[in-house]
Amino acid sequence: MIQLDVLKIRQIIVKIISKTPTQRYKLTRLIQLDLLFSSPMSTVTASTTVVDSGELILRSASAIVSTTERCQHLLRIDGYSHIKASVTAGNSIRSRPFRVGGHDWHILYYPNGNSPVASDFVSVKLELGSASNIPTNLVWDPWYGHVQVQTVRAQFTFSLLDQAGEPVPPYSYRYEVCTFSNGGTEGPVRFIQKAVLERLEHLKNDRFTIRCDVTVIRKPEAKDHVDDGSPPTAPPPSDLARHLAGLLDTGESADVAFEVDGETFMAHRLVLAARSPVLRAELRESAGDVVVVRVDDMEAQDFEALLRYMYTDSLPETRGGDAAAAMLPDLVAAANRYKMERLRQVCEDKLCEYVNGTTFAAMLTFAGEHHCHVLKDKCLRFIDDPANLRSVVETTEGLEHLIKTYPSILKDLIAKLAMNVKM
Structure with a gap:
């Protein structure tokens, strides 16, 4: 180690701080060399500077980076x-x-x-x-x-x-x-x-x-440091939905009990309040450690799917398209009931995939009753095709519903169908 008296150290510091930034840097390096070669007790090795033929060479590096x-x-x-x-x-x-x-x-x-x-x-x-x-x-x-x-x-x-x-x-x-x-x-x-x-x-x-x-x-x-070339470590995917699903499955710290169709579902007041303004208003006025809420006009499996969506923001996976199609209208009704707009849109988009000649009348009726404008437009675009229109009018229920609900549209589409047949 370099051993110096306090007076000399103070003189060095005063000399350094009185200079401009550039002068400070150069002076500091020269003082380091002076201390290195003038101190008899010095055992320090200068690793950041090079002395070649009496000339001080300072080394640095930078990189031009395009991201x-x-x-x-x-x-x-x-x-x-x-x-x-x-x-x-x-x-x-x-x-x-x-x-x-x-x-x-x-x-x-x-x-x-x-x-x-x-x-x-x-x-x-x-x-x-x-x-x-x-x-x-x-x-x-x-x-x-x-x-x-x-x-x-x-x-x-x-x-x-x-x-x-x-x-x-x-x-x-x-x-x-x-x-x-x-x-x-x-x-x-x-x-x-x-x-x-x-x-x-x-x-x-x-x-x-x-x-x-x-x-x-x-x-x-320009950057001061050169990257080592190793790719950045990507953060793991979010596991928030998995943790919330675990909270729902275990019922830990649950403070709300829903009685639906003879079954009981435990949930958490804060999660429900964050997801549904209707439930937030209902639960705000409730008191007690555990609030019991009775839900009528809904099947247990539909409410379970609704609850799981509140926690995970995704619909449950169902085996077979018929089971999924049967549940979607009930979930749309539940979404309207609890004012969950995104759930309604997700279910409405999925219902559009099931529009065909057999389901047309039921889908159009449902769209009108529940204000599903996207589903309604999908149904009306479906019968733009003459072959699809023919399959609908051949079904007594579909034809009667179209006549009662959209007579003006039916008139135009039948004219289009007649032109297509002539061709």
Whole structure:
């Protein structure tokens, strides 16, 4: 160790702090060397400096690093035929925004091509929206002292997905680095020929899915430390739903007992209050260690599914489509009863998958009674197809319901059916 008296140490410190930052650094290094070679009791080895031919060489390192951010966005086209018939060539439908690299992006879907020349094809394009906290694409550059157009560099791929959710190789288009400004678009004009798409199995129940992989390349910047190249450790997936499900299954610390259809279900007041405004209001006025709530007009299995959704935000897995379809209407009614909007939407979307000639009348009736606008639209789009309309009118119940509920729609659709038969 270096042994110095207190006076000399004080003199060194005063000398250092009286200088500018750059001077301090140089002076500190010289003082270190002075102490190293002038102190007879020094055994310190200077590992951060090199003395070569009497010249002091300071070593440091930095790196120019370009980082990226990637996102996959799925665009599901539901009602392909109806959309194709209602949107002309050159016009597009914009997807909901998704955020990558601090910017909003959209997918532009052209059901009849982005121009009359490409009207036999489906076109898709990637569009850049506004940057985060920047209302326009003009930004002030303090270095050059004038306004510059802000641009974003990105790689992207458009892919048609099969029923398993995997890209179909002939219809996957990769774009290397493209430069976007606000409102700028890029993408395959001839993504897939409509006639080909309509023959493929990937268009099922009048719907198909397009995936867009976007990688935003951020502006390179200098960093003091060089990464060691090892990939960052990804955090494990959230297990909150699993822990809450365990709390429901064990009934530990439960303070609410529901009596439903001869069965008792234990639950937790705080979880119920957070999930349903109706239950929050009911339980706020209740007192006691354990509150007993009687639920009428609901089967035990439906209430159990409702309760599990409150804890896990997911519906229980059921074996067989018939069992799932039978439970969904009851869950929609329960969601309306307890004002759980997301549960209602999830069940309504699943009910749309079961619309056919046999279920049409029941589904349309249910949609009207429970204000399920998405399900109602699905039913009416279903009978846009002459073959589907024929299957509905051949069912006495379906025909009677259509006449009573939607006579004007039936009149138009029968005229369409007659034209189709003549062809």
